[in-house]
Amino acid sequence: xxxxxxxxxxxxxxxxxxxxxxxxxxxxxxxxxxxxxxxxxxxxxxxxxxxxxxxxxxxxxxxxxxxxxxxxxxxxxxxxxxxxxxxxxxxxxxxxxxxxxxxxxxxxxxxxxxxxxxxxxxxxxxxxxxxxxxxxxxxxxxxxxxxxxxxxxxxxxxxxxxxxxx
Amino acid sequence: xxxxxxxxxxxxxxxxxxxxxxxxxxxxxxxxxxxxxxxxxxxxxxxxxxxxxxxxxxxxxxxxxxxxxxxxxxxxxxxx
Numbered sequence: 001x002x003x004x005x006x007x008x009x010x011x012x013x014x015x016x017x018x019x020x021x022x023x024x025x026x027x028x029x030x031x032x033x034x035x036x037x038x039x040x041x042x043x044x045x046x047x048x049x050x051x052x053x054x055x056x057x058x059x060x061x062x063x064x065x066x067x068x069x070x071x072x073x074x075x076x077x078x079x080x081x082x083x084x085x086x087x088x089x090x091x092x093x094x095x096x097x098x099x100x101x102x103x104x105x106x107x108x109x110x111x112x113x114x115x116x117x118x119x120x121x122x123x124x125x126x127x128x129x130x131x132x133x134x135x136x137x138x139x140x141x142x143x144x145x146x147x148x149x150x151x152x153x154x155x156x157x158x159x160x161x162x163x164x165x166x
Numbered sequence: 167x168x169x170x171x172x173x174x175x176x177x178x179x180x181x182x183x184x185x186x187x188x189x190x191x192x193x194x195x196x197x198x199x200x201x202x203x204x205x206x207x208x209x210x211x212x213x214x215x216x217x218x219x220x221x222x223x224x225x226x227x228x229x230x231x232x233x234x235x236x237x238x239x240x241x242x243x244x245x246x
Contacts, residue, residue, distance in 0.1 A: 031185040034192035035223040106182050116189055
């Protein structure tokens with residue numbers, strides 16, 4: 001029996017721009033909209049890349065200084081040493097491995113999760129300060145994004161039941 | 167309560183991991199009439215708890231959950 005109470009709200013900060021760190025905020029956001037919640041994600045710092053038209057298709061993950069990254073071949077339990085991760089092509093390889101794992105597990109892409117979030121009336125906020133600092137214009141951003149600053153986002157988050165920082 | 171549940175539709179989420187089953191069922195339930203039952207198949211063990219949370223937050227009702235050798239079947243009634 002659905003109780004007649006205020007709709008739950010999730011406020012997320014996405015501050016990271018690597019492929020692996022783009023997933024947590026977007027999975028949480030798309031799940032929350034699927035549960036009928038209001039959602040707002042504030043993309044700041046490197047997280048702005050996730051909603052940048054040019055950067056979104058080329059989000060990468062590096063094996064450098066990433067001791068939590070699983071071994072590329074599960075049958076060979078050897079993690080990639082940081083020094084190997086610095087070799088030319090290593091980041092591209094690590095990125096393609098991650099995409100392979102995701103696709104094998106039938107996981108949606110970041111683009112697909114963004115679409116689900118927007119379809120569920122989720123709000124995508126671009127940090128105006130990050131835009132100024134990194135020279136990003138509004139036309140560089142994907143459709144459906146609104147630009148605002150920290151105070152406006154905090155106002156949104158002040159009404160949130162759950163506020164998370166990634 | 168051993169009344170036979172007759173689903174109007176079956177949603178196959180086998181092989182899908184969180185958040186996909188939840189995303190898919192929230193879309194699929196929109197296509198049903200209120201009162202109709204959706205059968206969802208899933209293999210993700212996490213979907214048991216996810217579905218309970220989804221039920222709580224959306225108000226739709228899980229009539230029954232069956233498990234058979236790793237295959238989960240949820241029977242969900244659209245309530246609104």
